[in-house]
Amino acid sequence: MKSGLRVAVVGATGAVGREMLQVLSDRHFPCASVRAFASPNSVGKLLDFGEDTLRVESLESISDPSVFDLALFSCGSERSLVWAPRFARSGCIVIDNSSAWRNHDKVPLVVPEVNAQDLDDASLGVIAVPNCSTIGLVQAIAPLHRNQPLRRVVVTTFQSVSGSGRKGIEELDRQTRQLFNAQGTEPKVYPKRIAFNVLPLIGEPDVDGYTAEERKLMTETLKILGDDQIQVIATATRVPVFVGHALSVVVEPVKAIDVDDARALIADHPGVLVTDAESVMNAPTPEDIAGEDLTLVGRVRRDPSSETGLALWIVSDNLRKGAALNAVQIAETMIQRRLLAPKHKGRQETQ
Ligand SMILES: NC(=O)c1ccc[n+]([C@@H]2O[C@H](COP(=O)([O-])OP(=O)(O)OC[C@H]3O[C@@H](n4cnc5c(N)ncnc54)[C@H](OP(=O)(O)O)[C@@H]3O)[C@@H](O)[C@H]2O)c1
Structure with a gap:
């Protein structure tokens, strides 16, 4: 044996x-x-x-x-x-x-x-x-949190259809073919057409207007980082991409972290590659990450609307690292x- x-x-x-x-x-x-x-x-x-x-x-x-x-x-x-x-x-x-x-x-x-x-x-x-989006998020923000505790995280996700499993992949594939053949599309998996569209809700909103997908980001992040003082607000959206989730994130540490230091902290974290970027073309996309193991982070920049805020962009393969x-x-x-x-x-x- x-x-x-x-x-x-x-x-x-x-x-x-x-x-x-x-x-x-x-x-x-x-x-x-x-x-x-x-x-x-x-x-x-x-x-x-x-x-x-x-x-x-x-x-x-x-x-x-x-x-x-x-x-x-x-x-x-x-x-x-x-x-x-x-x-x-x-x-x-x-x-x-x-x-x-x-x-x-x-x-x-x-x-x-x-x-x-x-x-x-x-x-x-x-x-x-x-959750697949939570994994990408904590991969990028954990090293910042260890350096300066984060008091607030604002995250918007752009989630691919494979996040809904085989049926999501089939729906985008079918609707795309139908549109190219000048046929009507009937949504089956999602409440509205996903092909050539963006859906601002993943699932039903609760009484406060948040979906379960958003609640997962808001609660799981705290458990993984071991800190229930972090305030997290999430908006989860579905986009017509087959594989790879993207996240736009703003974090607010208690004390400011220099942008270059933030890039270095994230880059030192295992499993993450910082792709910043003299050229905007280096900003990572789901296409760059599909089938790959790393979480890519780009567009690390200061948030001018807050004293300590930093903005960043994260992509990861939801079926692999997610x-x-x-x-x-x-x-x-x-x-x-x-x-x-x-x-x-x-x-x-x-x-
Ligand atoms: N997709 C993602 O990006 C992602 C990321 C993180 C976590 N997840 C989670 O992972 C799980 C699977 O997601 P998925 O995207 O792979 O979904 P999926 O493509 O719809 O696959 C579902 C799997 O569950 C099996 N299954 C359904 N009913 C079953 C039953 N009664 N007994 C045994 N197996 C059964 C299916 O088998 P049959 O083929 O025989 O129906 C299939 O193998 C979900 O809990 C999802 O929330 C998904």
């Missing part, structure tokens, strides 16, 4: 799940076996995994999750709420991409470059991956910290 972890990829046929298989293979993740799970509709479908092919199994068919060491979940909150505890109770570590567990006291919400230490306190055996890559990096970090090892061979194997 190959040495390594026995891994379940749950939601393997989805936009994130397929990227998960790609990332596991790209990074030569130490697995003894990988099995792919999805809904009963996908049973028997074949998925590429490096040079191998995986046959999709039904999640419902799993009677004994203890046969796995690690489960990577990307199958929506409803399923995560039911299945994550079943896997965790059997001794399997669950890393979940949905929003189901992110606000739970006993569940670490982790971007490894920012708060890997929180993994030491995963008593439930479930670790949550933050979901699959971050999940795999969490698993890799847990292996390094001896929090995850093959159960059948004991912890020695990761030393």
